[in-house]
Amino acid sequence: MIVSIKDSVKLFGISIMTCCAVTVCNMFLNYYLDLSAIAGLIDNPYAQMFYDAQIMTSKVVCAVSGGCLAITTVVMLFFYIKHYIDSHSKEIGILKALGYSDFKIAKGFSVFGLSVFLGCFVGYLLSFALMPQFYELQNKDGYLPELSIGYHWILFVLLVIAPTLVFALIAVCNSLLKLRQPCVNLLKGIVKVKGKTKNTKDKKTFVAEMRSSVLRSRKTLVFFIAFSSFCFSAMIQMSASMKDLSSEMMGLMMLIIGVVLAFTTLYIAVTTVIRSNQENIAMMRVFGYDSADCKRSVLDGYRPAAYIGFIIGSVYQYALLRIMVDIVFSGVEGIPEYEFDFLMFFITLAVFIVVYEGIMFAYGQSMKKIPLKQIMSE
Amino acid sequence: MIEINDLTKYYGKGESRFKALDGVSVRINDGEFIVILGASGSGKSTFLNVISGLETSDGGCVAYDSQELGNMSEKELTKFRRENTAYIFQQYYLLPHLNVEKNVRMGADLDNNKDYLKYIKAVGLSDKRKKFPSELSGGEQQRVAIARALAKNPKVLFLDEPTGALDEETGRQVLNYIIRLHEEQGFTMIMVTHNSNIAETADRIIKMNSGKIVSVTENTDKKTAYEIGW
Numbered sequence: 070m071i072v073s074i075k076d077s078v079k080l081f082g083i084s085i086m087t088c089c090a091v092t093v094c095n096m097f098l099n100y101y102l103d104l105s106a107i108a109g110l111i112d113n114p115y116a117q118m119f120y121d122a123q124i125m126t127s128k129v130v131c132a133v134s135g136g137c138l139a140i141t142t143v144v145m146l147f148f149y150i151k152h153y154i155d156s157h158s159k160e161i162g163i164l165k166a167l168g169y170s171d172f173k174i175a176k177g178f179s180v181f182g183l184s185v186f187l188g189c190f191v192g193y194l195l196s197f198a199l200m201p202q203f204y205e206l207q208n209k210d211g212y213l214p215e216l217s218i219g220y221h222w223i224l225f226v227l228l229v230i231a232p233t234l235v236f237a238l239i240a241v242c243n244s245l246l247k248l249r250q251p252c253v254n255l256l257k258g259i260v261k262v263k264g265k266t267k268n269t270k271d272k273k274t275f276v277a278e279m280r281s282s283v284l285r286s287r288k289t290l291v292f293f294i295a296f297s298s299f300c301f302s303a304m305i306q307m308s309a310s311m312k313d314l315s316s317e318m319m320g321l322m323m324l325i326i327g328v329v330l331a332f333t334t335l336y337i338a339v340t341t342v343i344r345s346n347q348e349n350i351a352m353m354r355v356f357g358y359d360s361a362d363c364k365r366s367v368l369d370g371y372r373p374a375a376y377i378g379f380i381i382g383s384v385y386q387y388a389l390l391r392i393m394v395d396i397v398f399s400g401v402e403g404i405p406e407y408e409f410d411f412l413m414f415f416i417t418l419a420v421f422i423v424v425y426e427g428i429m430f431a432y433g434q435s436m437k438k439i440p441l442k443q444i445m446s447e
Numbered sequence: 448m449i450e451i452n453d454l455t456k457y458y459g460k461g462e463s464r465f466k467a468l469d470g471v472s473v474r475i476n477d478g479e480f481i482v483i484l485g486a487s488g489s490g491k492s493t494f495l496n497v498i499s500g501l502e503t504s505d506g507g508c509v510a511y512d513s514q515e516l517g518n519m520s521e522k523e524l525t526k527f528r529r530e531n532t533a534y535i536f537q538q539y540y541l542l543p544h545l546n547v548e549k550n551v552r553m554g555a556d557l558d559n560n561k562d563y564l565k566y567i568k569a570v571g572l573s574d575k576r577k578k579f580p581s582e583l584s585g586g587e588q589q590r591v592a593i594a595r596a597l598a599k600n601p602k603v604l605f606l607d608e609p610t611g612a613l614d615e616e617t618g619r620q621v622l623n624y625i626i627r628l629h630e631e632q633g634f635t636m637i638m639v640t641h642n643s644n645i646a647e648t649a650d651r652i653i654k655m656n657s658g659k660i661v662s663v664t665e666n667t668d669k670k671t672a673y674e675i676g677w
Contacts, residue, residue, distance in 0.1 A: 275549065275556040282544035352540045355501065356599065357529025357557055359522070437521065441501040 071160055072177040076153065077184045082337040083145055083236075084188035089326045090138035091192030091228045094131045096203055098228075099196070101127035103204075103219045110214045119212040125397045133389065138330075139232075141296055142185070145337075146236060147243055148289040150178060152341060154247050161248065162255030171248040178244040182237025189229040199322070206316045276358075279366035283346060293338040294371045295378030301331035301421055302382030309413045310390055313405050335425075339432050342367060351439050364433030372429075379421055383414055449475040449498065449603070449635070454507035456493055456658075467493040468504070469658040477602075480629055480636045482646040485655035491639045492607060494655065498637070499532055499605045500524050511603075529557050533601035535625075537608040539588045541580040547591050548576040554599035566594040570624050586617030593624055597632070604629070606638040610645065615677045622648065622672035644675040 104123055111117050154161060164174055200218050208216055273281070284291060304327020311320035343350070350363045358366075387409050394407040456468035467490050475481055485491040496502040498509050500516050509516045511531065519527060533554060541550050547567060555563035567576050570590035580588055589609060596604060609625065610618035626648055629636045638649070646652045647670045654662045 275552040278545060278549045278552065279542070282542070282549075286544045348540060349542050352542070353553070354525065355528065355534055356554060357525055357527075357532075359525045359529075 071157065071164060071174060072153070072180050074180060074183060077180045080146075080149055080181060080184035082333050083142055083149070083181075083184045084191070085329060085333045086138055086142045086145060087185050087188030087232065088192035088195065089330060090135055090142070091189045091232075092196045092199070093322075093326070094135040095193055095196035095224055095228050096200055097127040097130045098224055099200065099218065099221060100204065100207060100216075101131075102221050102224070103216055104213075106219070107214050107216060116212050122398050123207065123213075126393070129393065129397060141334075142236070143239065144289060144292060146181060146240060148293070148341075149181065150240060150244050151247055151289075152345070153178075154244065155345070158255040158258050162252050162257075165248075165252040165255060171245055174248055175241050175245040178240040179237040181240040182233045185236040186229065186233040189232050193225065193229050202318060206318055209316075276362055276366050279349075279353075280370040283342065283367050284370040287342060287345065290338045290342055291371065291374045293334050295374040295381070297331045297334035297338065298375045298378035298421065298425065299382035299385070300327050300334065301424075302379040302417060303327065303386040304330070304382075305417045305420075306383060306410065306413050307386040307390065310386075310407065310410060314390065314394065314407065335428065338371075339368065339428070342371075343432060343436065347439055350436050351441055354436075354439070355441055360433055360437050363436045364429065367436075368429050368432060375425055379418065383417075448477055448512060450508075450510045451475070451498055452508050452510075454494070454497060454504050454509065456490075456497055456502070457505050467658050468497065471507070471655075471658070471660055473653060473660060473663060475635060475637065477635055478633045480626075480648070480650045481638070481653060482649035482651075483637065483639045483653045483655060484641070484643060484646050486641060489655040490658035491641075491655045493658075495605055495607055495637065495639045499534070499603075500528060531602045533596035533599050533604050535589070535592050535596050535604065535606045535609045537611040539580070539585075539592045539612075541588055541591055541595075543580050546577050546579050547572055547583070547594075550580070550591055551576075551594045551598050554595040554597070557599045560598055560600060563594075563598045566598045567591075569597075569628060570594045584617070585613055586621055589613060589617075589621045590624060593621070593628070597628055600632075601634055603635040603637065606636065608640055609638065610642070611640075618677065619672045626672060642677075644677055647675045648672060 101124060104120065104127070108120070111120050161174060165171075197218075204216055204218060304323050308320040308322075308324035308327065311323055346367050350367060353363050353366065354360075390407055451471060451473050454468050454471040455466065457464055458467050459465055469490075471490075471494060483491045483494060493502070497504045498516075500509075500519075504517065511527075514527070516524070516527070542553065545553075548564075551563050551567055555561075555566075564573075564576070567573055570593050572587060572590055572594070575583065575587065580591070583591065589612075592609075606625070610621055613621060622645065625636070625638075638645070640646065647666065647668070649666055650669065652662075652664045652666055653660055654664070
């Protein structure tokens, strides 16, 4: 089997993503089911309004965070599979040359479902650890009858077993599609590139052209970089507002999830882009380009995506909280006024600029460590 | 002029430590075409890596017109490579997502060379300048690598088995381009090969074995790429 369990462990980004998704979803769905069970015990209109708001919140949070993270996880899985096939093209080519069918090779990719299982299972356990405090906070004013934490096995099936199986199936189907290429291309590592054929002299400098080609060759990474800054921006700003609108615990949880997702995604994206361009970077350095040139070529092209992601994140968190306050909690007493927090926006932006540019600078410096000798001895 | 004195290089640690270069000394004149000949493991590639500044030595020195490589910082070495050297490898190492023209610009931009198309013409690829490496044959890819290296107007060109991955006909063609451009432009050229026939095209032949230079021969009977055996 070409894909081993060890390879599955390398998909820690997927595990972290699914862990965050399941933690949030299981906590809110479990609460939703327990809440639904006491619907008959609500005996006054005010409690009913509060109850409806809680039910709606659970649905919105599950749909938004679960849906958003599920889509990102699928994109990440596709990306991992493509990256795996690209970086193991010779071994896969040999297997195909020996007579292994595409399906037989693709079956091995089902192992990637294990990383989903790991993330979901840890997230599931983590949600139960957080649940007592969460339940207490949700009903701290005592509008609802006492609520105890129930165990719903269906949630284990839906949030742990089903994602594992679905992602394993997606991994097999996607790899099957990716493996449909001539054996010789895999063996020789030939990269097929579609390009413009206009016969004019190119005006862009080499570094600018290289920057564009790095972006074009791995478009998924643009999404990841934008997603990373989106998480950073949305979750940090939302966590600050959550302290007033909900509780400190919710705010802290959002902050942790946002920072973890942002850094994990950024780490995966940047290390992948550097690793996949290692040979090109070494070649540039052999020719006399310095590390600043290499950074400009390989990493700087992602900067617009990062800042666009940040802006989208800010707008998204504002729109989401606006909906929550104006629609979900309309009529519920004690909900404070909510306005866009410009101070928090500028603080988050300042922190983001320092962190993002600092990380990019550090990675730019790390390009110096790519051994030049390696390229000559390969 | 390149002066190499008592160069030593070790690899490995403890019991597996071995001497890849053992007191190598030689002087290379400007504009010379040198072939370093030797079997696999003779130290010829290590020698090329060290004298080109891609690797540091453990002893001895390499000086380009009294500029010693060993005294240079990483930044100075990068500047040195930018202004003086170019490389051609056996495996071409073209950038797969850039077309021929843009690959050549990689070298040209370092010397602010706007006239880089002439190098593409010189290697006979004018009609393929918009093609990507995957659309070219091995010989064509190596010709792109030659154009890329020469477009930066190097003072010294290093070649590591440039015809090693090519068949005889393509290999002769590529070698012919290299020799012709060397004669036209007069840069110093240092080529590593295990093919003794190719050595017959050089000005001087340095034979290496076990990390040492075993002979340095002036080649008075230089041949063209089409006159040598293969």
